[in-house]
Amino acid sequence: MPHAQKRAARSAPAPSRPAPQGCACSPPNVPPLLHTAGEAAAILKVSPATLRRWRREGRGPAYVRVGGRIGYRHQDLAGYLAASLVVPKAAA
Numbered sequence: 001m002p003h004a005q006k007r008a009a010r011s012a013p014a015p016s017r018p019a020p021q022g023c024a025c026s027p028p029n030v031p032p033l034l035h036t037a038g039e040a041a042a043i044l045k046v047s048p049a050t051l052r053r054w055r056r057e058g059r060g061p062a063y064v065r066v067g068g069r070i071g072y073r074h075q076d077l078a079g080y081l082a083a084s085l086v087v088p089k090a091a092a
Contacts, residue, residue, distance in 0.1 A: 055070070
């Protein structure tokens with residue numbers, strides 16, 4: 001009988017865990033440390049290909065390269081948008 005109980009316990013599905021909601025050490029509503037290129041492209045309303053071209057040309061927002069992966073800090077994306085602001089002159 002003990003063998004049957006062990007076998008039943010092994011075949012039982014593992015209890016599901018809730019999906020992680022971000023780092024427990026971060027306060028809620030704080031953006032992630034790094035955005036992926038796809039997320040950054042969505043924030044800037046451009047395509048990921050445009051971001052790749054900008055990196056190749058030395059343009060666009062600052063980025064971080066970690067182990068061959070590209071990431072964008074939230075503050076760099078916000079700074080890039082602020083620096084790109086165009087204020088038209090008032091019509092005289």
